[in-house]
Amino acid sequence: MNTIHTTLSFLFFFTFNFLDVFAVPNTHLCHPEQRSALFEFKKELEIKFSCKSYLTDDDSVGPYKTESWKNNTDCCYWDGITCNPRTGKVTEINLSSSCLYGRFHSNTLQNLAFLTILDLSYNELYGQIGSSVGELSHLISLDISYNQFSGQIPFSIGKLSNLNNLTLSGNKFSGQIPSSIGKLSNLTYLALSGNQFSGQIPYSIGNLSRLVGLHFSGNSFVGEIPFTFGRLNQLTSLLVGYNKLSGNFPIAILNLTNLSFLSLSYNQFTGTLPPNITSLSNLEYFHVRNNDFVGTLHSSLSPISSLANNHLGTLLLPSKLRGLSLGSNNFRGPVDFNIFSHLKSLQYLYLSYLNTTTKIDLTAISSLSKSLEALDLSGNHVFATNKKSSVSDPPLQLIIELSLRDCGITEFPEILRTRQNLEYLDISNNKIKGQVPAWLWTLPSLYNLDLSNNNFISFERPAIHGLSSPLQYFFGSKNNFTGNIPSLVCELRSLIILDLSVNDFNGSIPHCLENLKSNLSDLNLRHNHLSGGLPKGAFNSLRSLDVGHNQLVGKLPRSLMNCSSLEVLNVESNRINDVFPLWLSSLQNLQILILRSNEFHGQIHQASFRKLQIIDISYNQFSGTLPPDYFVGWSSMSSLGTNKDQSTEKYMGDQFDYYSIVLKNKGLEIEIVRILKVLAALDFSGNRFEGEIPDSISLLKELYSLIFSNNAFTGHIPSSMGNLTSLESLDVSQNKLSGEIPQELGTLSFLSYMNFSHNQLVGPVPGGTQFRTQRCSSFANNSGLFGPALDEACSNIHTPSQEQYETRDAKENEEEEEVFSWIAAAIGFGPGIAFGFTIGYILVSHKPEWFGSPFARNKRKSRITATR
Numbered sequence: 001m002n003t004i005h006t007t008l009s010f011l012f013f014f015t016f017n018f019l020d021v022f023a024v025p026n027t028h029l030c031h032p033e034q035r036s037a038l039f040e041f042k043k044e045l046e047i048k049f050s051c052k053s054y055l056t057d058d059d060s061v062g063p064y065k066t067e068s069w070k071n072n073t074d075c076c077y078w079d080g081i082t083c084n085p086r087t088g089k090v091t092e093i094n095l096s097s098s099c100l101y102g103r104f105h106s107n108t109l110q111n112l113a114f115l116t117i118l119d120l121s122y123n124e125l126y127g128q129i130g131s132s133v134g135e136l137s138h139l140i141s142l143d144i145s146y147n148q149f150s151g152q153i154p155f156s157i158g159k160l161s162n163l164n165n166l167t168l169s170g171n172k173f174s175g176q177i178p179s180s181i182g183k184l185s186n187l188t189y190l191a192l193s194g195n196q197f198s199g200q201i202p203y204s205i206g207n208l209s210r211l212v213g214l215h216f217s218g219n220s221f222v223g224e225i226p227f228t229f230g231r232l233n234q235l236t237s238l239l240v241g242y243n244k245l246s247g248n249f250p251i252a253i254l255n256l257t258n259l260s261f262l263s264l265s266y267n268q269f270t271g272t273l274p275p276n277i278t279s280l281s282n283l284e285y286f287h288v289r290n291n292d293f294v295g296t297l298h299s300s301l302s303p304i305s306s307l308a309n310n311h312l313g314t315l316l317l318p319s320k321l322r323g324l325s326l327g328s329n330n331f332r333g334p335v336d337f338n339i340f341s342h343l344k345s346l347q348y349l350y351l352s353y354l355n356t357t358t359k360i361d362l363t364a365i366s367s368l369s370k371s372l373e374a375l376d377l378s379g380n381h382v383f384a385t386n387k388k389s390s391v392s393d394p395p396l397q398l399i400i401e402l403s404l405r406d407c408g409i410t411e412f413p414e415i416l417r418t419r420q421n422l423e424y425l426d427i428s429n430n431k432i433k434g435q436v437p438a439w440l441w442t443l444p445s446l447y448n449l450d451l452s453n454n455n456f457i458s459f460e461r462p463a464i465h466g467l468s469s470p471l472q473y474f475f476g477s478k479n480n481f482t483g484n485i486p487s488l489v490c491e492l493r494s495l496i497i498l499d500l501s502v503n504d505f506n507g508s509i510p511h512c513l514e515n516l517k518s519n520l521s522d523l524n525l526r527h528n529h530l531s532g533g534l535p536k537g538a539f540n541s542l543r544s545l546d547v548g549h550n551q552l553v554g555k556l557p558r559s560l561m562n563c564s565s566l567e568v569l570n571v572e573s574n575r576i577n578d579v580f581p582l583w584l585s586s587l588q589n590l591q592i593l594i595l596r597s598n599e600f601h602g603q604i605h606q607a608s609f610r611k612l613q614i615i616d617i618s619y620n621q622f623s624g625t626l627p628p629d630y631f632v633g634w635s636s637m638s639s640l641g642t643n644k645d646q647s648t649e650k651y652m653g654d655q656f657d658y659y660s661i662v663l664k665n666k667g668l669e670i671e672i673v674r675i676l677k678v679l680a681a682l683d684f685s686g687n688r689f690e691g692e693i694p695d696s697i698s699l700l701k702e703l704y705s706l707i708f709s710n711n712a713f714t715g716h717i718p719s720s721m722g723n724l725t726s727l728e729s730l731d732v733s734q735n736k737l738s739g740e741i742p743q744e745l746g747t748l749s750f751l752s753y754m755n756f757s758h759n760q761l762v763g764p765v766p767g768g769t770q771f772r773t774q775r776c777s778s779f780a781n782n783s784g785l786f787g788p789a790l791d792e793a794c795s796n797i798h799t800p801s802q803e804q805y806e807t808r809d810a811k812e813n814e815e816e817e818e819v820f821s822w823i824a825a826a827i828g829f830g831p832g833i834a835f836g837f838t839i840g841y842i843l844v845s846h847k848p849e850w851f852g853s854p855f856a857r858n859k860r861k862s863r864i865t866a867t868r
């Protein structure tokens, strides 16, 4: 064996040298000092094996370009390296998407002074750009987008006079843009989107007369768009959405006749849209949604105009428009759809929340482009006349995405029955009664359907068996569905999300849901009247399961152990009778576990929940003591830092299908992001735990809320809890705790809610603002608490009568209810939020609209929504 190996190596070696001798000159092109500079650079970065490239569509890993960087090979032939063939100097480094991780020191590059192209985009590099970057005076293209770089852009950037492309999007850069950027007179492309830049946009940018693309979206820029932008007459895309810009519509940019994409969305612009937008005759995409623009949506030529008697900014639109987004401004008066009739290429039109009084008849919008693919009329009055009409030219023939959320619709629009291209329909938050029409399941392209928050009572039975609906996302929460969950849903074999929460379904959870087990990722049946046991199938794709607030009985099915992707399990408020599911600790991804208000009982033996971030086992019959080292294996609650990165990586790239849903849940995102990034919580209240509070609780440094109330804990409050520096809420009331409140707790500066009442505590209450501003009742019914902090907390009560005490207590109890139900609220007391949660954190890792070019559609479900 050994001999063969040696022989082969020898052969290989020989062949290698042979080729070396005859194919390329014996001397390396690469300069030794260039090679060592590259090695220096390589040394600082780790390769993340098993990371996936952004450049390929398939699931293959890598490439790990720097792996080929080895001694004894010519560095000019290394992956990602290009040299000048005459001088042997390295001129290009392209390590885009090479699975690199680590701190990048820009002065490592100083010895590579002849670099013209540096592309480090799509890695996980961090650190700052030092002012030494100014020495790389030959740079033509600098792209470090989609990393974790931070800090400010150094003033010395202005020295890179050859720079054509500067791409810093998708990092954590902050501060103002240095005015020296105006010296980069050869710049054609400047992309700073998706960072934390602030301050005003420098006027000097108006000097960059060769600029073709300027992408500043998703920062915190304030003030007006400089009038100097009027000189950027080569500009084809100007994207400044999602900032805090203000002022009137920047009329200087009406000078930019090459402009094809203009986005001002999500800012605070005011005034009217100018009548001469038409001078932007090449404009194809025009986005101004979510500003404070006023005016009317009709032309001064249309008869409606004189009726409206309103001369505030009537609207004329350039005729090449393909995408138009005007929603959520303050347009008044009736909408005249004829102002869009000359837009023959229009593909998408977003008119949500116009704040007009117009009632839009969906069946009569005949003036829109025949090629219209996406229409958003949410938040306006919309109705559909379902009479068989003899309109020769029915509207919306090619529609793919339709959003009719919040439109006061009372009847399902029959017009959609024949819209074969329809992929995305949101008709939530309306007043539609009766049955969900069966023809929806025969639409050949429909993959997303949102019917939530209507008054549907049942599902019309389809005439045919064996549906082949491609539906993947089905939201049916907050309706009036009654009876059993129809077996029809089990025939929707492509379902990934099924949400039937907050309805009146009864009976048991149908066994046939097992048919969905290979795709189903999120199942939400909370707030119904379901009885019987939980489904036992091996749902191996399941990521979240929420059956809270039903009447389910029996044990947690052990088959859940096979759901290795499970991240969220919520069975709160049922009658599940089981011992503590220690076996769930084998689920490596479990992040949220809610067993609240069931009939769980017995001891909770020591387990290690590595990823667990929120646990609520309150109001059961758990008992016994918790050993001092009980929480030792709960690593996620000790440090969310590492976990954050992992989940980002996990969702990166493979969840594009969720995109449009993300947009829909806008209102929830912020909160949800916060939960995942910041929140760890633990609620053990309302059980029969005894013995001491385990010292190891102090390891859970990320805890935001800690609730041990209503048990029989004895002994002292561990002073190590002073280490829980993230704590905002602490409740140990209604126990048998003795000794003093540890003075260390006085240093917890975020602790805004606490309750020590109904124990046997003695001694001085810790000082510090947090304690002094508590309600007096937080310390009530103890054996001997005293001190200035307590006096201050209780100073407002001047010997109240017993009655006053009681009303006060009752009121405070209500407030406490609010405080304490926050876990439930956070993860989905409100229907739909549980999904918002899952979806929300996909968003965390998702690149929002402002990342990258607006023209680059999503790789998979390439839908117009992405550019909204």
Ligand SMILES: *[C@@H]1O[C@H](CO)[C@@H](O)[C@H](O)[C@H]1NC(C)=O
Pocket (backbone or CB within 6 Å): 039, 071
């Ligand atoms: C490359 O080889 C030189 C000497 O031949 C050695 O000093 C250096 O450490 C080697 N570098 C690496 C990265 O192996």
Ligand SMILES: *[C@@H]1O[C@H](CO)[C@@H](O)[C@H](O)[C@H]1NC(C)=O
Pocket (backbone or CB within 6 Å): 055, 094, 095, 096, 117, 118, 119, 141, 143
């Ligand atoms: C770097 O390489 C990638 C392909 O690996 C390519 O898409 C990209 O355009 C290159 N960057 C530059 C600046 O040439």
Ligand SMILES: *[C@@H]1O[C@H](CO)[C@@H](O)[C@H](O)[C@H]1NC(C)=O
Pocket (backbone or CB within 6 Å): 161, 162, 185, 186
């Ligand atoms: C800008 O680029 C041109 C070539 O397109 C070059 O001749 C000129 O020197 C560059 N200007 C500066 C200031 O580097």
Ligand SMILES: *[C@@H]1O[C@H](CO)[C@@H](O)[C@H](O)[C@H]1NC(C)=O
Pocket (backbone or CB within 6 Å): 140, 141, 164, 165, 189
């Ligand atoms: C500069 O950016 C533009 C637009 O992304 C691209 O087409 C061009 O190839 C880039 N040039 C260089 C030298 O990277």
Ligand SMILES: *[C@@H]1O[C@H](CO)[C@@H](O)[C@H](O)[C@H]1NC(C)=O
Pocket (backbone or CB within 6 Å): 182, 203, 204, 205, 206, 207, 228
């Ligand atoms: C650049 O812009 C600034 C501010 O607009 C101006 O004062 C300066 O003269 C301009 N420089 C050049 C070279 O055009």
Ligand SMILES: *[C@@H]1O[C@H](CO)[C@@H](O)[C@H](O)[C@H]1NC(C)=O
Pocket (backbone or CB within 6 Å): 227, 228, 229, 230, 231, 233, 252, 255
């Ligand atoms: C409009 O562009 C021309 C050059 O095309 C320039 O001379 C003029 O100053 C610009 N107007 C404004 C308002 O910037």
Ligand SMILES: *[C@@H]1O[C@H](CO)[C@@H](O)[C@H](O)[C@H]1NC(C)=O
Pocket (backbone or CB within 6 Å): 212, 233, 234, 235, 236, 257, 258
């Ligand atoms: C801008 O428009 C002019 C003429 O309309 C044209 O010559 C020029 O190439 C355009 N620039 C770009 C970047 O498209």
Ligand SMILES: *[C@@H]1O[C@H](CO)[C@@H](O)[C@H](O)[C@H]1NC(C)=O
Pocket (backbone or CB within 6 Å): 251, 254, 255, 274, 275, 276, 279
């Ligand atoms: C566009 O109209 C505004 C007034 O609304 C005017 O000030 C501006 O000069 C006009 N611009 C062009 C290019 O016509």
Ligand SMILES: *[C@@H]1O[C@H](CO)[C@@H](O)[C@H](O)[C@H]1NC(C)=O
Pocket (backbone or CB within 6 Å): 329, 330, 355
């Ligand atoms: C809608 O219009 C009313 C007046 O008709 C106004 O009071 C309200 O602020 C507007 N709402 C928005 C969101 O602009």
Ligand SMILES: *[C@@H]1O[C@H](CO)[C@@H](O)[C@H](O)[C@H]1NC(C)=O
Pocket (backbone or CB within 6 Å): 433, 455, 479, 480
């Ligand atoms: C639907 O349910 C809601 C809340 O449960 C109720 O207020 C409403 O009256 C019901 N509507 C119908 C049509 O049954």
Ligand SMILES: *[C@@H]1O[C@H](CO)[C@@H](O)[C@H](O)[C@H]1NC(C)=O
Pocket (backbone or CB within 6 Å): 698, 719, 720, 721, 722, 723
């Ligand atoms: C708090 O944590 C530190 C380490 O982070 C440890 O050294 C110290 O003993 C802890 N303090 C208490 C009171 O447990």
